[in-house]
Amino acid sequence: xxxxxxxxxxxxxxxxxxxxxxxxxxxxxxxxxxxxxxxxxxxxxxxxxxxxxxxxxxxxxxxxxxxxxxxxxxxxxxxxxxxxxxxxxxxxxxxxxxxxxxxxxxxxxxxxxxxxxxxxxxxxxxxxxxxxxxxxxxxxxxxxxxxxxxxxxxxxxxxxxxxxxxxxxxxxxxxxxxxxxxxxxxxxxxxxxxxxxxxxxxxxxxxxxxxxxxxxxxxxxxxxxxxxxxxxxxxxxxxxxxxxxxxxxxxxxxxxxxxxxxxxxxxxxxxxxxxxxxxxxxxxxxxxxxxxxxxxxxxx
Amino acid sequence: xxxxxxxxxxxxxxxxxxxxxxxxxxxxxxxxxxxxxxxxxxxxxxxxxxxxxxxxxxxxxxxxxxxxxxxxxxxxxxxxxxxxxxxxxxxxxxxxxxxxxxxxxxxxxxxxxxxxxxxxxxxxxxxxxxxxxxxxxxxxxxxxxxxxxxxxxxxxxxxxxxxxxxxxxxxxxxxxxxxxxxxxxxxxxxxxxxxxxxxxxxxxxxxxxxxxxxxxxxxxxxxxxxxxx
Numbered sequence: 001x002x003x004x005x006x007x008x009x010x011x012x013x014x015x016x017x018x019x020x021x022x023x024x025x026x027x028x029x030x031x032x033x034x035x036x037x038x039x040x041x042x043x044x045x046x047x048x049x050x051x052x053x054x055x056x057x058x059x060x061x062x063x064x065x066x067x068x069x070x071x072x073x074x075x076x077x078x079x080x081x082x083x084x085x086x087x088x089x090x091x092x093x094x095x096x097x098x099x100x101x102x103x104x105x106x107x108x109x110x111x112x113x114x115x116x117x118x119x120x121x122x123x124x125x126x127x128x129x130x131x132x133x134x135x136x137x138x139x140x141x142x143x144x145x146x147x148x149x150x151x152x153x154x155x156x157x158x159x160x161x162x163x164x165x166x167x168x169x170x171x172x173x174x175x176x177x178x179x180x181x182x183x184x185x186x187x188x189x190x191x192x193x194x195x196x197x198x199x200x201x202x203x204x205x206x207x208x209x210x211x212x213x214x215x216x217x218x219x220x221x222x223x224x225x226x227x228x229x230x231x232x233x234x235x236x237x238x239x240x241x242x243x244x245x246x247x248x249x250x251x252x253x254x255x256x257x258x259x260x261x262x263x264x265x266x267x268x269x270x271x272x273x274x275x276x277x278x279x280x281x282x283x284x285x286x287x288x289x290x291x292x293x294x295x296x297x298x299x300x
Numbered sequence: 301x302x303x304x305x306x307x308x309x310x311x312x313x314x315x316x317x318x319x320x321x322x323x324x325x326x327x328x329x330x331x332x333x334x335x336x337x338x339x340x341x342x343x344x345x346x347x348x349x350x351x352x353x354x355x356x357x358x359x360x361x362x363x364x365x366x367x368x369x370x371x372x373x374x375x376x377x378x379x380x381x382x383x384x385x386x387x388x389x390x391x392x393x394x395x396x397x398x399x400x401x402x403x404x405x406x407x408x409x410x411x412x413x414x415x416x417x418x419x420x421x422x423x424x425x426x427x428x429x430x431x432x433x434x435x436x437x438x439x440x441x442x443x444x445x446x447x448x449x450x451x452x453x454x455x456x457x458x459x460x461x462x463x464x465x466x467x468x469x470x471x472x473x474x475x476x477x478x479x480x481x482x483x484x485x486x487x488x489x490x491x492x493x494x495x496x497x498x499x500x501x502x503x504x505x506x507x508x509x510x511x512x513x514x515x516x517x518x519x520x521x522x523x524x525x526x527x528x529x
Contacts, residue, residue, distance in 0.1 A: 010405055021393045206389050209349075210403040210450065211379035213372070 015223035018200075025199065026228060029192040033232025033283065037276050040181055041240045044272050047174035053260045054167040063137065065144045065153040066124040079149045080127065086143050088136030089129055097123040124151060182279065190287035197221060197291045204295050214296045221292040222285055229284020230277070237273040244269040301327040301458060301490045302348065307357035308514075309343050317343035319514040321357070327457070330484045330491045332501050334525065335511035341494045344511070345462055348492070349383055350374045362457045379407055381458040382451030382489075386466040388443045390435040396446045397422070397431040403453045417453060424486075425449040425479060441472035445479060452483055459483065461493040465500060473497060477504055498525035 019026045065083070067076060076094065084092050095103075100123045101115060115121050129144075131137050137155050144153035197204070207217045245265045254261050302325040309318040318340045325331055335341050346352040347359050350366050359366040362380050369377055390399050400421055404414045422428045425445040435443055444464055451459055461480065465473035477500060484491050495501060501508060505523035509516060518526050 017393075202389070203391055206391060207402075207406065208375065209378065209383055209389070210406050211375045211377075211454075212406040213375045216375075216406060 011219045011223055014220040015227060018220060018224050019227060022199065025192070025195060026224075029228045030232045032192050033229060033280055034235050036181065036184070036283075037233055037236035037280055038239060040178055040279065041236045041272060041276055043174050043178045043181070044275065045240065045244060045269075047171050047178070048263050048268060048272070049255070050167050050171045050174070052263045053255070054164055054171065056261050057164055057167075063127075063129040063131070063141050063144065063153055063155045065127045065129060066151040067126065068149050068151050069124060071125075071149055075149065076125065079147075082147065083127055083129065083144065083150075086140055088131050088133070088140050090132045091130040093128040094125070095128055096125045097121050100124075100126060182283075190290045192287070194287075194291035194294065197288070197295060201295055204292075217296060218289070218292050221288050225284040225286075225288025226281055227284070228288075229280035229282070232284070233277045233280025236276050236280075240272050240276065241265075241269050244272075301325055301329070301362060302492070303358070303360040304347075305358040305360075307347065307354045307359055309340075309347060309352065309355050316514050318347075318354075321514075321516055323509065323516065323519075325490060325492065327490055328484070328488045330481070330506045331493070332506055332508040332523070333492060333494045333511060334496070334501065334508060338513075339511040340514045341511055342462070345383070345460055345492075345494060348458075348460060349381055350377055379454055380456055381460060382448075382454075382456040384444070384447050384451045384459065384461040384464045386463040388435070388440075388447045388467075390443060390446055390450070392435055395432050395434055396427055396438070396449075399435070399446060400450045400453050403450050407454055421449045421453050424452075424482070439472075440468050441475055444468065444472075444476055448476070448479060448483070452487065452489065455487065456489065458490045458492065461491065463494055463496060465495065465497050470499065473500055474503075501525040 067079065071079065080092055080094060083089060098121065101121050104123075115123075127150075129140065131140050141153045141155055144150050204217055248262055248265050251262065253264070302323070304321050304323040307318055307321045307323075308316070310316045321340075321344075333341055333344065343352065347354055347366065348361055350369055353367045357367075361377075364377055364380070366377065390396075391402065394402060397418055400418045401414050404417060409417070418431075419428075422431055425448055427442060427445055427449065430438060430442060430446075435446065438446065444467075448459075448461075448464070459480075464480070465476050468476065480491055480493065481504070483489050501523065502525050508518070508520050508523045508526070510518040510520075510526045520526070
């Protein structure tokens with residue numbers, strides 16, 4: 001171990017020397033890392049935002065449950081307790097028919113103004129119910145519809161749920177795609193590094209001839225892989241951080257409508273940068289380890 | 301120093317490279333190994349530097365039973381023997397100085413010691429003025445001297461030279477010969493030289509071992525090339 005640290009300057013020096021002297025192959029390995037990581041960054045930005053869109057829309061899911069007109073206040077309070085005890089229900093809010101009318105007027109201007117005169121309000125008192133998870137919405141609605149005292153329970157509607165399903169599909173597909181892409185990257189980079197090492201198999205042979213241990217031979221190559229991974233991840237990181245900040249700024253933080261709110265630059269883009277750097281280093285080290293081990297395996 | 305006891309080596313393809321070889325070489329000896337292509341010379345060298353394990357028998361070099369070495373110990377064992385190849389095998393991207401220093405870095409010596417030792421070696425192989433040159437800038441003879449320098453840098457007990465003059469003209473060959481003799485005398489290194497060069501063997505008479513089809517067919521103390529029909 002002490003020897004390892006004493007030799008560290010030598011290893012680092014020979015890694016950098018190796019990169020400089022084999023700059024053509026090093027460049028191709030670095031660009032392989034860069035291209036893959038840029039693709040990966042794009043998909044991470046996309047899926048990250050889609051999952052944030054979905055979460056936003058899902059949180060808008062609320063159940064409207066209208067209450068039978070005959071109920072008096074005490075009954076309503078009892079009913080509210082009953083609704084709160086349904087599994088999956090998070091918050092129950094009571095809103096009387098005047099408040100409901102005011103809301104309608106606010107959203108649709110003055111068309112509903114005519115119902116304000118006298119006793120003309122056709123609306124009912126409602127409970128506005130939020131569930132713990134979006135998956136609870138359907139069963140809770142079904143339960144509410146069979147509950148005595150509730151006239152009718154409804155939620156968002158089919159259109160929104162189709163959109164959420166679509167987003168979910170894109171997100172899951174994206175994750176699978178990114179996973180497959182990362183595997184491909186390891187393979188690609190390992191092949192590239194294998195080629196750089198193949199070009200140096202005589203060097204490895206000579207090292208062995210003068211009595212270098214396998215560990216000693218391996219270290220500079222792995223250090224090279226590490227540097228390749230780091231340098232290759234640099235450009236995608238810059239691209240992700242500054243590109244996303246710029247996009248966030250010109251789109252004002254939302255995509256098409258205010259329902260689709262983008263992830264904030266910090267910490268989202270920064271986290272992606274960490275992931276990219278980590279992937280770059282991992283892939284570089286793994287690739288060169290695999291490649292150099294192939295040339296160190298020998299039989300007598 | 302080198303002891304071979306009933307050593308045989310056969311390969312999976314049915315080739316018997318060595319058959320029942322018995323050989324003893326003393327410390328500080330200078331020995332030629334001659335024989336036609338396919339007589340087992342290369343196999344003998346590979347057995348000595350730990351590249352191959354004998355099918356039967358024992359190979360002992362400097363007190364180490366080479367055939368019984370564990371894999372991980374082979375590199376450590378190799379530090380006891382220097383090998384010089386016909387095709388030089390210098391690292392093309394390193395200067396002469398760095399090539400020789402390389403053998404010392406591998407065994408983990410410190411910078412100052414390495415620098416001092418490399419200067420000594422460069423002087424011994426008369427390449428002081430070529431320290432900063434790359435192998436491609438050197439003549440064949442100079443490259444071979446650099447290789448020899450690298451092989452003896454860590455003061456091995458045994459130096460194996462595999463046709464070191466194979467690619468050189470007679471004049472340069474004699475130069476290499478003189479250098480090997482100098483190393484043999486000054487550093488008391490045991491030298492095993494595989495060669496085809498009958499002139500060289502006749503002019504510098506030393507113990508000569510002749511191999512043919514895996515057998516030792518002659519072992520002559522007074523030396524001289526044995527001609528085959």
